Amino acid sequence: MKIADVINAQHEFFRFNHTKDTDFRIRQLEKLKQLISDNETTLYQAIFNDFGKSEFETYLAELSPIYHEIDLALKNIQKWSKRQRVRTDLANFPAKSYLVPEPLGSVLVIGAWNYPYHLSLIPAISALAAGNTVIIKPSELPSRTSSAMAKLINESFSADYLHIIEGGVEETTELLKYRFDKIFFTGSTAVGKIVYQAAAEHLTPVTLELGGKSPTFVFADCDLPMTAKRIVWAKFLNAGQTCVAPDYILVEKSIKDAFLQAVQHALQHYPQTPETEIDPLTGRYVQIINQHHFQRLNSLIETAQDKVHFGGNRDTDSRFISPTILQDITFNDEIMQEEIFGPILPVIAFNDLDEVIQTIKQKPRPLSCYIYSKNQKLIDKILNEISFGGGCVNDSLMHLTNGNLPFGGVGMSGFGCYHGKAGFDTFTHYKSILHKPFLSEPSLKHPPYSKWKLNLLKWFLK
Numbered sequence: 001m002k003i004a005d006v007i008n009a010q011h012e013f014f015r016f017n018h019t020k021d022t023d024f025r026i027r028q029l030e031k032l033k034q035l036i037s038d039n040e041t042t043l044y045q046a047i048f049n050d051f052g053k054s055e056f057e058t059y060l061a062e063l064s065p066i067y068h069e070i071d072l073a074l075k076n077i078q079k080w081s082k083r084q085r086v087r088t089d090l091a092n093f094p095a096k097s098y099l100v101p102e103p104l105g106s107v108l109v110i111g112a113w114n115y116p117y118h119l120s121l122i123p124a125i126s127a128l129a130a131g132n133t134v135i136i137k138p139s140e141l142p143s144r145t146s147s148a149m150a151k152l153i154n155e156s157f158s159a160d161y162l163h164i165i166e167g168g169v170e171e172t173t174e175l176l177k178y179r180f181d182k183i184f185f186t187g188s189t190a191v192g193k194i195v196y197q198a199a200a201e202h203l204t205p206v207t208l209e210l211g212g213k214s215p216t217f218v219f220a221d222c223d224l225p226m227t228a229k230r231i232v233w234a235k236f237l238n239a240g241q242t243c244v245a246p247d248y249i250l251v252e253k254s255i256k257d258a259f260l261q262a263v264q265h266a267l268q269h270y271p272q273t274p275e276t277e278i279d280p281l282t283g284r285y286v287q288i289i290n291q292h293h294f295q296r297l298n299s300l301i302e303t304a305q306d307k308v309h310f311g312g313n314r315d316t317d318s319r320f321i322s323p324t325i326l327q328d329i330t331f332n333d334e335i336m337q338e339e340i341f342g343p344i345l346p347v348i349a350f351n352d353l354d355e356v357i358q359t360i361k362q363k364p365r366p367l368s369c370y371i372y373s374k375n376q377k378l379i380d381k382i383l384n385e386i387s388f389g390g391g392c393v394n395d396s397l398m399h400l401t402n403g404n405l406p407f408g409g410v411g412m413s414g415f416g417c418y419h420g421k422a423g424f425d426t427f428t429h430y431k432s433i434l435h436k437p438f439l440s441e442p443s444l445k446h447p448p449y450s451k452w453k454l455n456l457l458k459w460f461l462k
């Protein structure tokens with residue numbers, strides 16, 4: 001089906017109110033859940049073929065969050081879709097006031113490659129729960145994953161309701177020429193700007209889920225072994241190709257050596273050389289997505305060769321980069337100029353917290369920030385002073401698994417948010433209604449106006 005035909009069909013489907021019925025939405029989400037569940041093997045295989053992601057990691061970071069999001073939506077659709085009463089002020093008495101949630105209409109979801117199922121389907125689930133029609137344009141980089149998803153969805157859902165359009169820059173550029181009622185984009189800041197500009201042409205509201213460099217503070221009073229374990233897991237999951245991975249470490253100078261040791265210990269079960277026989281079920285270390293990204297990361301390590309504290313092993317053919325720790329890094333190093341998005345962890349040791357905070361505040365606002373400490377004053381200082389999308393205290397990455405926490409960036413790491421109720425709201429317009437009975441009509445507000453009416457009005461509206 002041509003892009004224009006799908007878009008027109010979705011506008012028409014929406015116009016005839018098919019998606020307004022909450023029972024319809026529930027049936028569709030149940031069907032989607034069943035479809036994914038029945039085809040897990042196909043989905044595992046596709047993503048393993050694309051970048052060696054194991055069944056374990058795929059279930060953990062892709063399918064389980066999708067099931068969770070569907071379940072949360074199914075449990076709450078009826079409640080979230082209800083009209084909400086709000087107080088009526090005295091000036092409007094007698095009346096009632098309420099909000100009428102309405103779906104925005106036809107939504108375009110553009111996904112990134114690093115969690116291809118998760119980043120395409122979770123926003124789509126929220127959009128469907130809120131009563132929209134959805135076109136998904138997944139990333140073209142994991143091509144087998146995107147084809148597997150497209151085949152499943154397009155064979156099971158009618159194109160006028162939920163449809164996947166595969167492709168890259170050309171197809172996305174074409175899609176962006178048309179009018180949507182909402183565009184939800186996950187990806188780089190550079191492409192986010194392109195999407196935002198294209199959306200402006202139709203005044204289409206946009207949510208941008210972008211990236212950035214997420215700082216991770218490690219203070220001397222933290223539980224060091226547990227801190228190292230949690231950081232290592234969050235950083236090297238998906239071989240560091242995670243938007244909310246700790247991008248770099250800021251560790252208090254007094255514990256720098258102990259921290260590096262603890263990190264090295266926490267890495268004991270990670271491979272240092274390419275795994276020759278990868279088990280699709282448990283193969284625990286993901287490949288770099290393609291040669292372009294492999295070469296980018298390779299050159300970052302080469303530039304910082306004298307600062308490699310641990311790891312640094314690479315294999316071009318299998319696009320393997322072992323977990324790599326860089327020490328004695330400063331904010332001026334090459335590695336600190338762009339989001340790393342790979343398994344390289346630079347460590348900056350600091351003495352002066354205020355100085356570090358000021359440096360971060362002059363940089364683009366990060367998507368995440370993590371603080372490892374038991375000192376509430378230090379934690380509050382960072383929470384109050386640094387602006388970032390979201391984060392954790394004494395953990396990394398896990399904030400996005402709590403459906404009650406809206407997930408999104410701020411400044412250059414994006415705007416708008418999703419997950420749970422926040423996702424439903426992202427794809428909903430709340431119509432504000434003042435509902436009056438035909439009881440009486442104050443003559444005060446009607447002409448002819450006079451001095452005494454003005455005085456009375458001022459007193460009344462004070």
Ligand code: NAD
Nearest residue numbers: 111112113138139168169172187188191209210211212243
């Ligand atoms: P990307 O911006 O290159 O691609 C994202 C999407 O945009 C893809 O579907 C791609 O086909 C499309 N695209 C690429 N170039 C385009 C162009 N010129 N015109 C129109 N469309 C275009 O991003 P990526 O490499 O897929 O993902 C990596 C980035 O995404 C990182 O910066 C990462 O931090 C960020 N990210 C953010 C989140 C989040 O939730 N905030 C999640 C994952 C990734």
